[in-house]
Structures are given as structure tokens and as C-alpha cells.
Amino acid sequence: MDFDLLSELITPARTKIVLLILDGLGGLPREPGGKTELETARTPNLDALAARSSLGLTVPVGPGITPGSGPGHLAIFGYDPIEYEIGRGALEALGVDFELGPKDVAARGNFCTVDAKGILTDRRAGRLPTQESRKLAELLRTIKMDGVEFFVEPVKEHRFAFVMRGESLGDALSETDPLKVGVADLPVRALKRDSEKAAQYVNRFVAEARKLLADQSPANMILLRGFAKLPVMPTYPELFGLRAAAIALGGMYRGVARLVGMEVLPVDGDALADEFAALEKYWHDFDFFYLHVKKTDTCGENGDFDGKVRAIEEVDALLPRLLALAPDVVIVGGDHSSPAVLKAHSWHPVPTLLYSKVVREDGIAEFGERACARGSLGVLPAKYILPLALANAGRIAKYGA
Amino acid sequence: MDFDLLSELITPARTKIVLLILDGLGGLPREPGGKTELETARTPNLDALAARSSLGLTVPVGPGITPGSGPGHLAIFGYDPIEYEIGRGALEALGVDFELGPKDVAARGNFCTVDAKGILTDRRAGRLPTQESRKLAELLRTIKMDGVEFFVEPVKEHRFAFVMRGESLGDALSETDPLKVGVADLPVRALKRDSEKAAQYVNRFVAEARKLLADQSPANMILLRGFAKLPVMPTYPELFGLRAAAIALGGMYRGVARLVGMEVLPVDGDALADEFAALEKYWHDFDFFYLHVKKTDTCGENGDFDGKVRAIEEVDALLPRLLALAPDVVIVGGDHSSPAVLKAHSWHPVPTLLYSKVVREDGIAEFGERACARGSLGVLPAKYILPLALANAGRIAKYGA
Numbered sequence: 001m002d003f004d005l006l007s008e009l010i011t012p013a014r015t016k017i018v019l020l021i022l023d024g025l026g027g028l029p030r031e032p033g034g035k036t037e038l039e040t041a042r043t044p045n046l047d048a049l050a051a052r053s054s055l056g057l058t059v060p061v062g063p064g065i066t067p068g069s070g071p072g073h074l075a076i077f078g079y080d081p082i083e084y085e086i087g088r089g090a091l092e093a094l095g096v097d098f099e100l101g102p103k104d105v106a107a108r109g110n111f112c113t114v115d116a117k118g119i120l121t122d123r124r125a126g127r128l129p130t131q132e133s134r135k136l137a138e139l140l141r142t143i144k145m146d147g148v149e150f151f152v153e154p155v156k157e158h159r160f161a162f163v164m165r166g167e168s169l170g171d172a173l174s175e176t177d178p179l180k181v182g183v184a185d186l187p188v189r190a191l192k193r194d195s196e197k198a199a200q201y202v203n204r205f206v207a208e209a210r211k212l213l214a215d216q217s218p219a220n221m222i223l224l225r226g227f228a229k230l231p232v233m234p235t236y237p238e239l240f241g242l243r244a245a246a247i248a249l250g251g252m253y254r255g256v257a258r259l260v261g262m263e264v265l266p267v268d269g270d271a272l273a274d275e276f277a278a279l280e281k282y283w284h285d286f287d288f289f290y291l292h293v294k295k296t297d298t299c300g301e302n303g304d305f306d307g308k309v310r311a312i313e314e315v316d317a318l319l320p321r322l323l324a325l326a327p328d329v330v331i332v333g334g335d336h337s338s339p340a341v342l343k344a345h346s347w348h349p350v351p352t353l354l355y356s357k358v359v360r361e362d363g364i365a366e367f368g369e370r371a372c373a374r375g376s377l378g379v380l381p382a383k384y385i386l387p388l389a390l391a392n393a394g395r396i397a398k399y400g401a
Numbered sequence: 402m403d404f405d406l407l408s409e410l411i412t413p414a415r416t417k418i419v420l421l422i423l424d425g426l427g428g429l430p431r432e433p434g435g436k437t438e439l440e441t442a443r444t445p446n447l448d449a450l451a452a453r454s455s456l457g458l459t460v461p462v463g464p465g466i467t468p469g470s471g472p473g474h475l476a477i478f479g480y481d482p483i484e485y486e487i488g489r490g491a492l493e494a495l496g497v498d499f500e501l502g503p504k505d506v507a508a509r510g511n512f513c514t515v516d517a518k519g520i521l522t523d524r525r526a527g528r529l530p531t532q533e534s535r536k537l538a539e540l541l542r543t544i545k546m547d548g549v550e551f552f553v554e555p556v557k558e559h560r561f562a563f564v565m566r567g568e569s570l571g572d573a574l575s576e577t578d579p580l581k582v583g584v585a586d587l588p589v590r591a592l593k594r595d596s597e598k599a600a601q602y603v604n605r606f607v608a609e610a611r612k613l614l615a616d617q618s619p620a621n622m623i624l625l626r627g628f629a630k631l632p633v634m635p636t637y638p639e640l641f642g643l644r645a646a647a648i649a650l651g652g653m654y655r656g657v658a659r660l661v662g663m664e665v666l667p668v669d670g671d672a673l674a675d676e677f678a679a680l681e682k683y684w685h686d687f688d689f690f691y692l693h694v695k696k697t698d699t700c701g702e703n704g705d706f707d708g709k710v711r712a713i714e715e716v717d718a719l720l721p722r723l724l725a726l727a728p729d730v731v732i733v734g735g736d737h738s739s740p741a742v743l744k745a746h747s748w749h750p751v752p753t754l755l756y757s758k759v760v761r762e763d764g765i766a767e768f769g770e771r772a773c774a775r776g777s778l779g780v781l782p783a784k785y786i787l788p789l790a791l792a793n794a795g796r797i798a799k800y801g802a
Contacts, residue, residue: 028761032453036761057777061800064788065410068801081801082406088802226802341759345799347792348761349777369761370777379779 005399006387007239015328015393017242018279019290021076022315023069023253024297024338026350026369030305037296037305037340038351039368041312045319046332050353051365053330056377057349058385060336066347069297072335073256077290078386079233086256087171087228093161094255096153100163100230105171105198108226109152109160111136111219112185118210118221120181125219128158136219143208148201162224164202170195175225176206185223198227235261236288240390243285247278248292257290276318283325291322300338301345308340329392330355331385332367349379356392406800407788408640416729416794418643419680420691422477423716424470424654425698425739427751427770431706438697438706438741439752440769442713446720447733451754452766454731457778458750459786461737467748470698473736474657478691479787480634487657488572488629494562495656497554501564501631506572506599509627510553510561512537512620513586519611519622521582526620529559537620544609549602563625565603571596576626577607586624599628636662637689641791646683648676649693658691677719684726692723701739702746709741730793731756732786733768750780757793 027036060067060075061082070091071081086094089106100106111133113122128136133154140152140160148166155161172192176185188206190199206222213220236244238261246257246264254264263286267278275291282289293315299307322330333352336345351372362375373379377388390396428438461468461476462483471492472482487495490507501507512534514523529537534555541553541561549567556562573593577586589607591600603625614621637645639662647658647665655665664687668679676692683690694716700708723731734753737746752773763776774780778789791797 028759032762033764057779062406062788063781063785064790064792064797065406066792066797066799068799071801085801091802339759346759347789347797370764373763373777373779374775379777379781 003234003239006390006396009397009399010239010241010390011395011397012241013394015287015395017288017329017389017393018322018327018331019076019288019389020293020315020322020330020332021290022293022296022312022332022334024300024336024345025334026337026339026346026348027300027308028339028341028348030341036369037300037308038312039370041309041316043312043316043367045316046353046367047365049319049323049330049332049355050367050371051363052359052361053353053355054359054377055351055353055362055364055367055372055375057369057372057379058333058352058382059349059379060382064347066345067336068345069252069335070256073253075382076333076335076385077256077260078383079260080383084231084233086231086259088226089162089228090230091252091255092155092226093153093163094259095250095252096155096161097251097254098151098153098161098163100255101165102230102232103165103167103169105164105169105173105227105229107162107224107228109162110177110223111158111160112221112223113218114185114221118184120178120183120185122218123177123181123223124158128219130154130156132219133158133160136213136216139212140209140222143205143212145201145204150205158219164198164205166201168194169198169201171198171227171229173199173202173227175227177223177225185221188224230259233259237261240395242288244288244290245282245286246290246292247275248290249275250292250294253292262290272314273318276321279322280325296334297338300340301343303340303343305340328356328394329389331389333385350382352377352385354385354388354392359392404635404640407791407797410798410800411641411791412796412798413642414795416688416796418689418730418790418794419723419728419732420477420689420790421694421716421723421731421733422691423694423697423713423733423735425701425737425746426735427738427740427747427749428701428709429740429742429749431742437770438701438709439713440771442710442717444713444717444768446717447754447768448766450720450724450731450733450756451768451772452764453762454754454756455760455778456752456754456763456765456768456773456776458770458773458780459734459753459783460750460780461783465748467746468737469746470653470736471657474654476783477734477736477786478657478661479784480661481784485632485634487632487660489627490563490629491631492653492656493556493560493627494554494564495660496651496653497556497562498652498655499552499554499562499564501656502566503631503633504566504568504570506565506570506574506628506630508563508625508629510563511578511624512559512561513622513624514619515586515622519585521579521584521586523619524578524582524624525559529620531555531557533620534559534561537614537617540613541610541623544606544613546602546605551606559620565599565606567602569595570599570602572599572628572630574600574603574628576628578624578626586622589625631660634660638662641796643689644687645689645691646687647691647693648679649691650676651693651695654693663691673715674719677722680723681726697735698739701741702744704741704744706741729757730790732790734786751783753778753786755786755789755793760793
């Protein structure tokens with residue numbers, strides 16, 4: 001099944017869908033025979049919702065594939081994450097809320113240290129403090145060339161996002177980062193004909209940067225990698241006739257949401273409750289809301305089992321505010337698993353519930369990995385959650401007579 | 402998801418994977434409401450391993466499709482069995498441990514009986530005893546022609562494998578076997594341009610065989626069918642960087658394993674315990690071991706329910722020797738089902754367990770068809786077991802940022 005069919009069958013409705021994504025939701029027990037983070041968490045509200053829902057486990061990319069946040073989100077947004085790939089550079093720029101345009105070529109940048117002969121001695125310039133990094137980014141912004149515009153956006157410590165804007169710039173570019181010390185940085189090569197102009201600009205930029213930073217040791221040079229333009233994506237309004245909104249505190253999530261045509265809503269504050277307040281505030285203005293919870297993933301990646309449990313409990317406590325809005329469809333799931341015991345993203349399928357007034361209830365009054373394994377959604381590609389949500393929202397007409 | 406992505410994400414590790422295949426594992430109850438062979442078997446070791454595993458049911462080719470051993474094995478090895486097809490002739494040659502090369506065209510051969518006018522009267526020459534068949538194969542080996550080399554390998558009773566080796570030989574060839582008596586055998590026709598040379602050689606070989614066998618009634622003629630070259634397959638070392646080994650007593654399983662780049666290990670003896678001894682002996686030399694158990698399928702095909710139960714119990718008794726090696730990942734499954742009540746291969750999904758230290762345990766302490774139907778792997782294409790095994794072995798890097 002593809003978007004052509006789905007898009008053709010879309011029918012208007014006055015229903016509202018909420019996609020509540022707990023980043024890195026899926027987990028593993030602390031020890032064999034134990035409970036996962038989600039199974040450990042006291043979640044009376046999620047459990048009650050589960051009892052009125054269909055449950056299942058979503059596979060973001062494919063069996064055994066651990067997704068990054070980009071592909072994980074595209075999948076749960078309904079897109080095939082292999083067909084639509086967001087390059088690393090583009091994600092870095094989205095991550096600092098840079099409004100990346102369709103012609104922009106973005107890259108991940110590092111400040112680094114080279115010796116007098118230009119040989120790399122530290123690829124991260126001693127993990128330069130963010131404060132210092134900001135100043136040097138300002139310096140790089142003074143580099144100007146005819147026919148192209150450069151943007152340098154500090155990220156964190158030694159990292160920055162590099163963006164080049166102009167006509168006919170391709171992104172098939174080799175990287176300047178040799179990924180090891182003891183050698184010089186590499187010139188950028190065009191890997192395709194259409195990227196030759198871009199390669200020349202990047203090489204000139206790097207040459208200018210080398211001069212400008214010469215006295216700024218340890219951050220006396222830069223490395224660029226992961227050159228990428230944004231993929232061209234069909235959007236929610238086009239595909240599904242949805243007025244869709246995103247509520248997320250991380251730039252990257254806002255960026256991916258913007259890419260699929262969601263309007264990014266302002267959040268007044270940086271607490272989870274502030275995100276729920278934004279949902280309430282804009283409730284009447286949109287058909288579809290994506291609400292992103294970051295802390296579950298952060299705790300998972302930090303190996304903080306108890307913190308992840310608490311983060312889930314915090315969501316559970318706020319859930320009644322969401323339900324009080326009487327949404328027609330609610331999905332609670334994740335973009336991937338991040339088990340605290342692995343301190344990383346993982347390939348494990350993600351517990352997911354789908355609630356609506358017309359869903360077939362599984363009658364399982366528990367939201368957890370093993371409860372979801374018994375659910376009627378089965379183990380399914382994450383990209384199928386969106387069509388199910390649309391159907392439950394009365395937004396897909398009959399196929400055939 | 403295809404091999405391109407998987408192969409791109411492969412990352413080295415020092416982990417070991419064991420794929421334990423009980424041929425024809427899946428079964429059916431003797432009578433409605435009863436237990437299958439696997440459910441009947443006393444399997445304390447498999448049950449204990451199941452408790453620490455993810456369970457599921459694998460579909461080798463597709464819903465409702467009964468796989469032969471070739472496609473069944475390719476699927477559980479991770480290959481799409483429709484994309485990569487091993488022709489019957491090639492399987493027959495592999496089955497007698499013939500080292501089939503990429504240019505060889507193989508076929509299934511039969512000794513048969515014709516009357517004075519060349520009309521077929523018995524397609525199997527009265528199921529000629531293997532002993533007789535061997536002598537006649539020797540006779541056929543005396544046929545020589547310039548530009549091509551012929552091999553005739555006795556199989557069992559009236560059957561033999563025919564192989565033709567030379568340059569530019571195609572395998573798009575019609576069969577000489579009319580599949581009925583009362584008519585003459587058919588000349589071989591090239592079904593594609595590139596197989597015309599091969600067709601000429603086969604027809605000349607058959608004409609020579611007709612002369613040579615004229616006095617050998619009842620086996621006074623041959624039939625050839627299932628002409629096939631080996632498919633060109635990407636191999637385990639190329640795709641996954643795995644040093645893979647196969648432990649199997651049947652030639653066909655060794656052949657298919659060799660085709661995907663496994664090294665076939667010598668087994669000292671022909672008992673199941675000897676296969677486990679080979680596993681122990683070569684444990685330090687490989688990353689991946691495929692161990693094949695034949696008896697489950699033989700009993701299934703013979704309608705021997707109790708024999709299949711005992712064969713499963715024999716595997717269970719040997720399992721501790723495998724676990725004592727402390728493998729990182731263990732898969733126990735099958736290439737297809739062979740229910741004793743059907744006396745044949747069948748389409749039924751195959752019970753499968755996947756154990757690792759980082760698997761999400763389903764907490765189901767039983768290895769059986771219905772237990773596996775409740776497992777978190779769900780009902781999944783068999784080809785996805787390998788990527789899951791690689792992920793659990795820490796051999797797949799994150800996709801996207």
C-alpha cells in the first residue's frame with residue numbers, strides 16, 4: 001500500500017487525532033525475568049486507555065534495524081523511512097531550528113585542531129566549550145562569496161551546522177573529515193556531476209576558514225561531513241488534507257515535523273506540562289497534533305532506568321488533560337526503543353496503543369511491551385499507524401465498490 | 402528492507418550466532434484438539450530457553466506456500482526465496498555433494514524403460530536398485546564431447562544428477578521427460594537464445610545414452626528435467642562480514658550453505674551428537690554456525706508422529722552442549738513444517754525462538770506452535786530472522802541520525 005491509494009481515498013471529517021510520541025519508549029528489563037521501564041512505571045491512566053484500545057508493537061524501519069531519530073519519526077509519521085531519507089547534515093541544521101530550504105545544502109561541522117603542517121591532532125578541538133564555539137561561528141559568518149550564502153549555526157561544544165544556499169547546488173559531496181587524527185583534512189570532491197559547483201564553494205569556504213582560524217588554537221580548523229539537502233516529501237495537507245500541528249521542544253523534531261507539512265506551535269516554557277498547555281491552547285485550530293516527549297529517550301540513552309520510569313509516569317499524570325479535550329483518535333507510541341540497559345537506541349519493536357470510539361478493544365488493561373505483544377495490531381511497520389489513525393478518524397473512504 | 406541497507410549497516414563484533422534448524426519442525430496434532438509433535442515432546446531445555454527468548458512463527462515463502470527444502474533454507478538463511486531460486490537440477494547435484502560451479506548446467510536424471518519403438522513404458526525403470534544405477538552411471542560417464550564436460554552422479558534407485566560444464570551454456574532448456582508413459586521422450590529445445598548451444602549438447606548426450614543403454618533393459622534410456630544453473634548469490638562474508646560454517650549431514654543442505662558462502666565443516670560420524678561435536682570442535686573458528694537436524698523432517702514425511710517427537714527430544718537433550726559454549730545469539734527454528742499427519746512438507750508457519758542477552762523476553766516458558774503464536778516476534782517472513790539475529794549480536798549499526 002502506498003500514498004497514492006491512501007491519498008485518493010481521503011475524505012473530509014471534523015475529527016481530531018493526537019499522536020503522542022514518547023521518544024525511545026520501548027525498553028528492556030534491568031535483569032532477565034524483570035520488567036521493562038514501561039512495565040515498571042505506575043501508569044493508571046495509560047492502562048485505562050489501553051483497555052479501550054487496540055495494542056501492538058511497531059517496527060520503525062525493519063527487523064533488526066536500529067533507527068536514528070530521523071527515520072524513526074518519519075516512520076511514525078507514516079512515511080517509508082528507507083524511501084525518504086534525511087541526511088545527517090540536514091538533521092543537524094533542523095536540530096538548531098534552522099529553516100532549511102529545498103535548495104540548501106547542509107553539513108555537520110566540527111571545530112578541530114591541526115598542527116603547523118595541517119595535520120589533525122584533535123578532531124573535536126578538546127570539545128571546545130559552547131561559549132567559545134559561538135564566537136568562532138561568528139567569525140566564520142564573515143566569509144562571503146558571490147553566488148552563494150553561508151550559514152554557520154553553533155550546536156553544542158565543538159559542533160556547528162553549516163548551510164550553503166544558492167542555485168544548482170548538489171549534495172553528492174565527499175566529506176572533509178578523515179575520521180582519524182595524524183592526517184590532514186580532505187578536500188571535498190563532487191561524487192556526481194551536479195555537485196561540482198557545490199564542491200568548489202565548500203573548498204573555498206574551508207580555505208577561508210583555515211586562514212581565519214589560524215590563531216584560534218585549539219579550534220584552528222574545521223571539518224565538514226554528512227552533506228545533505230532535505231528530501232522532497234509530500235506533506236500532510238497535500239496527502240491527507242490535514243491541518244497538522246507539532247508540539248516539540250527539540251529542534252530536530254520540529255524540523256522533521258515541518259518537513260512533512262506540520263505547523264510548529266510555540267510552547268511557552270520548557271516543561272512537559274507546557275507542551276500539554278500548547279495542545280489545549282491550539283486545540284480548535286488543527287485536525288492533527290503530534291506531541292513529542294523527549295525525556296524518555298534522554299534517560300534511556302543515559303542508562304537511567306529509574307529516570308525513564310519517572311518520565312513515563314509524568315506523561316501518565318498529564319494524560320487526563322489530553323483526554324479531557326475529547327480527541328477522536330489517540331495514538332501513544334514511540335519513534336524507536338531506547339532501553340536504559342543498552343544506553344542507546346535499539347531495534348526492539350515499540351509498544352503502541354491506538355484509541356478511538358470505533359477501535360476494536362483488545363481488553364488488555366495494561367500498557368507495556370508484553371501486553372502490546374498480545375494486542376490485535378500485531379507486530380507491524382510503524383508507517384501503518386497513520387493510515388489506521390486516519391481510518392479511525394473517519395477520514396478514509398471505501399476502496400472499490 | 403533489502404540487503405543493500407543491511408549490508409551498509411554491518412559493523413564488526415566478536416559475537417557468535419548459532420542457527421539450529423530442525424528440518425520440517427512445524428507440525429499438526431494427530432487429531433483435532435490434540436497436541437503437535439513439538440507440543441507433545443518433552444523438551445525441558447528448549448522450554449527453559451524459550452522463557453529467556455522472543456518467540457514467533459516464521460513464514461518461509463509466503464502465506465499458503467509450501468516450501469521445498471531449497472527455498473525453505475534460503476529463507477531462514479535471510480534470502481528472499483522468490484528472488485533467489487535454486488532450480489531442481491542444481492539442487493539434485495548439490496544433494497550428492499557435487500561441487501557445482503557457476504558455469505555448470507545441472508539436471509535431474511532418471512533411468513527409464515522404452516520399447517523397441519522408443520515409447521516410454523516405465524518412467525522409473527522399475528525403480529532400479531541403487532547398485533544397478535551406479536554401474537549404468539559409470540557407463541554414461543564414457544560419453545565424451547569436445548568443448549564440454551559431462552558428469553553423471555548416482556543419487557538413489559533410478560535417479561541421478563546430470564551436470565554439463567563448459568563455456569556459454571545457458572539453462573533455459575525444455576525437459577526430455579514427457580511426464581507420462583505411452584509417448585516417446587522429448588528432444589530438448591532452447592527456450593532462450595543463450596541456451597541453444599547447451600540444447601545441442603544435451604540432445605547429442607541423450608542420443609549417445611540411447612545407444613549405450615540399448616541392451617540394459619529395463620534401464621535402457623534416460624530422462625532429464627529441471628535444467629538449472631546455480632543462482633548468483635551475495636554471500637555471508639560479503640554481505641555481513643561473517644565467517645560462517647555449516648554442520649549438516651545431507652548433501653543438499655551442505656550445498657545450499659556453500660552457495661551462501663558458508664564453510665562446510667567435516668562431521669565425524671552420522672549421528673546428531675556428532676554434529677554437536679563438530680560445533681564444539683570448530684567453535685573458535687567461526688562467527689556463525691548453521692546446524693541442521695534432518696530426522697524431524699524424515700519422520701514427518703514418513704507420517705511417523707512418535708518418531709518426530711523422539712527426534713525433537715533428542716535435540717533437546719543435546720541443547721545443553723550448545724548452550725555450554727555460551728553463544729551470544731541462538732535461533733531454534735525450521736525451514737518449513739512437515740506435519741506427520743500430512744506426510745509431507747506444508748505451508749504452516751514454523752515455531753521459532755530467538756535468544757540473546759539483549760532480546761526482549763516474552764516470558765513464555767514453552768516451545769511449541771501455540772506458544773510461539775503468542776510471542777512478540779509475531780508471524781514474520783523467515784528471511785527477517787537473520788537481520789534480527791545480527792542485531793542481537795551487535796552487528797548492525799544505527800540507521801540515520
